[in-house]
Amino acid sequence: MISKQPTADSLSDLPEWAAFESAAKNSPIHVHSLRLIQAAGIDLDISGQGSSPALVEATEALLAARQFNEQRERMLSGGMANATEERAAWHTALRAPAPIDEVAAERQRLNDFVRLADSERRWRNIVHIGIGGSDWGVRLAVSAFGYAGTWRQVHFVANIDGHAIQGGLAGLDPHDTLIVLASKSFTTAETLQNGQRALEWLQASGVENPYEQVVAITARPDVAKAWGVPDAHIFKLWDWVGGRFSLWSAVSLTTALAVSSDVVAGMQAGAAAMDAHFAQAPIAQNAPIQMAIAGIVNRSVLGYGSLNIAPYDFRLANLVPYIQQLEMESLGKSVNLAGDPVGVPTGPAVWGMPGTDAQHTFFQWLHQGSDGAPVDFIVCEQADHGWPGHHQSLLANCLAQREALLKGKTYEQALKECQESGMPQEKAQWLARHRVHAGGRPSNLIVLPRLSPYTLGALLALYEHKVFVQGVVWGINPFDQWGVEYGKVLAKGIAAELSGQAAIDPAHDASTAHWVKEFGASLKA
Numbered sequence: 001m002i003s004k005q006p007t008a009d010s011l012s013d014l015p016e017w018a019a020f021e022s023a024a025k026n027s028p029i030h031v032h033s034l035r036l037i038q039a040a041g042i043d044l045d046i047s048g049q050g051s052s053p054a055l056v057e058a059t060e061a062l063l064a065a066r067q068f069n070e071q072r073e074r075m076l077s078g079g080m081a082n083a084t085e086e087r088a089a090w091h092t093a094l095r096a097p098a099p100i101d102e103v104a105a106e107r108q109r110l111n112d113f114v115r116l117a118d119s120e121r122r123w124r125n126i127v128h129i130g131i132g133g134s135d136w137g138v139r140l141a142v143s144a145f146g147y148a149g150t151w152r153q154v155h156f157v158a159n160i161d162g163h164a165i166q167g168g169l170a171g172l173d174p175h176d177t178l179i180v181l182a183s184k185s186f187t188t189a190e191t192l193q194n195g196q197r198a199l200e201w202l203q204a205s206g207v208e209n210p211y212e213q214v215v216a217i218t219a220r221p222d223v224a225k226a227w228g229v230p231d232a233h234i235f236k237l238w239d240w241v242g243g244r245f246s247l248w249s250a251v252s253l254t255t256a257l258a259v260s261s262d263v264v265a266g267m268q269a270g271a272a273a274m275d276a277h278f279a280q281a282p283i284a285q286n287a288p289i290q291m292a293i294a295g296i297v298n299r300s301v302l303g304y305g306s307l308n309i310a311p312y313d314f315r316l317a318n319l320v321p322y323i324q325q326l327e328m329e330s331l332g333k334s335v336n337l338a339g340d341p342v343g344v345p346t347g348p349a350v351w352g353m354p355g356t357d358a359q360h361t362f363f364q365w366l367h368q369g370s371d372g373a374p375v376d377f378i379v380c381e382q383a384d385h386g387w388p389g390h391h392q393s394l395l396a397n398c399l400a401q402r403e404a405l406l407k408g409k410t411y412e413q414a415l416k417e418c419q420e421s422g423m424p425q426e427k428a429q430w431l432a433r434h435r436v437h438a439g440g441r442p443s444n445l446i447v448l449p450r451l452s453p454y455t456l457g458a459l460l461a462l463y464e465h466k467v468f469v470q471g472v473v474w475g476i477n478p479f480d481q482w483g484v485e486y487g488k489v490l491a492k493g494i495a496a497e498l499s500g501q502a503a504i505d506p507a508h509d510a511s512t513a514h515w516v517k518e519f520g521a522s523l524k525a
């Protein structure tokens with residue numbers, strides 16, 4: 001284990017940052033050269049990002065100044081990568097081909113549970129209750145591989161809004177329903193309240209032993225047990241697994257029940273292959289590093305405030321919120337490890353939608369809006385349906401949108417188009433100005449040969465490691481989330497005020513105080 005703490009200097013104070021910034025400003029996108037990186041079966045095309053020999057050199061110097069190798073080694077070997085919470089961030093251990101004993105034992109227990117349930121054809125319905133990292137990854141895997149239906153019906157319930165659990169339980173046969181409670185902390189209000197409703201639903205429907213129909217996945221088995229979950233139904237994860245990385249733990253029980261343990265194993269294998277690539281590939285050929293560096297150039301040097309995720313694959317719709325949590329919960333921070341301002345803009349807002357829907361929703365803004373945003377296009381070379389024409393159109397749209405963003409359209413081109421359509425010269429000159437497209441908007445193209453558990457696992461690990469590299473360069477801890485914790489504490493206080501258990505805090509701002517009174521009264525009415 002490496003104990004030395006990383007450098008605490010603000011990024012903007014480093015001479016290596018000044019050199020990087022200047023190189024990045026002078027690194028155009030070269031539309032005539034192809035820059036391709038292969039990693040764990042995935043092609044990453046970074047031709048749509050600026051490049052230059054000076055930027056390559058400055059990147060190496062910057063990573064060295066940030067003790068990148070040491071920090072990567074610390075994270076991958078289970079050292080204390082999460083300093084503000086004093087723990088490791090060792091999600092890579094969960095997908096290691098030869099895992100440590102306790103991980104292997106828990107995997108075995110999970111597989112046995114699934115095998116038994118499958119052989120008995122039990123649990124036709126699964127209600128997966130969890131939120132954030134205890135939800136998005138599983139939703140993504142189930143929708144990616146169960147998009148055409150599964151013999152088990154899976155309902156996801158995350159939101160504390162009572163309509164969510166109401167909808168999640170509606171129409172299910174309580175005698176053949178398994179409730180999966182996924183919560184690392186087993187203190188999350190959403191999950192505990194929804195879990196309680198599910199338990200009451202089982203009790204009210206007269207099932208013989210409601211607790212036998214509940215499974216918990218948590219780092220606090222003691223709390224789950226006190227809640228009533230039987231020992232044999234508690235699967236463990238560890239303190240050293242961050243919530244947003246817990247997809248790789250027993251949280252994937254629902255994935256295994258819905259789309260098979262093979263999917264879980266395949267995803268783990270793909271992620272492990274990306275881990276090996278990240279650990280070994282040289283900087284210039286290292287996919288997560290190159291994606292991270294392009295992201296830092298776009299955010300901290302070129303000033304793009306957001307990053308658009310455009311999966312050209314209907315099955316990957318849930319990739320957008322998954323990456324949103326991963327990037328924004330990890331990098332939505334402004335101080336470095338020493339507690340000082342980073343000095344440059346950090347993590348962008350992440351948003352998106354699958355193409356081609358996205359083209360009819362917000363791509364106009366990406367093409368001609370005043371701000372624009374870098375785009376990650378993600379597409380599979382082969383489809384798994386039987387209509388090649390659909391796939392041809394999907395691929396064409398993906399490439400066309402990207403090329404338009406990259407190359408743009410000059411006034412001269414637009415004018416020629418207008419003239420050729422036969423309109424009067426004056427109108428052509430006017431309309432051409434509306435048709436100009438600046439181009440030069442950065443993008444990545446990530447190509448999966450096809451959507452398999454292996455390639456999806458590799459894709460998720462690619463983003464995880466990219467986020468880690470950005471945390472290292474910006475000097476921030478990507479593994480904590482103190483802002484979210486603050487909101488949770490305030491919500492607890494306000495809930496007590498609304499119920500009348502606590503007096504209204506005079507320190508509230510006027511608006512909050514008004515609405516606490518108003519809502520408190522209407523809740524009592």
Ligand SMILES: O=P(O)(O)OC[C@H]1O[C@](O)(CO)[C@@H](O)[C@@H]1O
Nearest residue numbers: 132133134183184185188243244
């Ligand atoms: O798994 P838990 O402990 O219920 O937490 C759920 C989620 O809440 C957060 O703490 C904050 O959103 C996430 O990091 C986590 O994935």
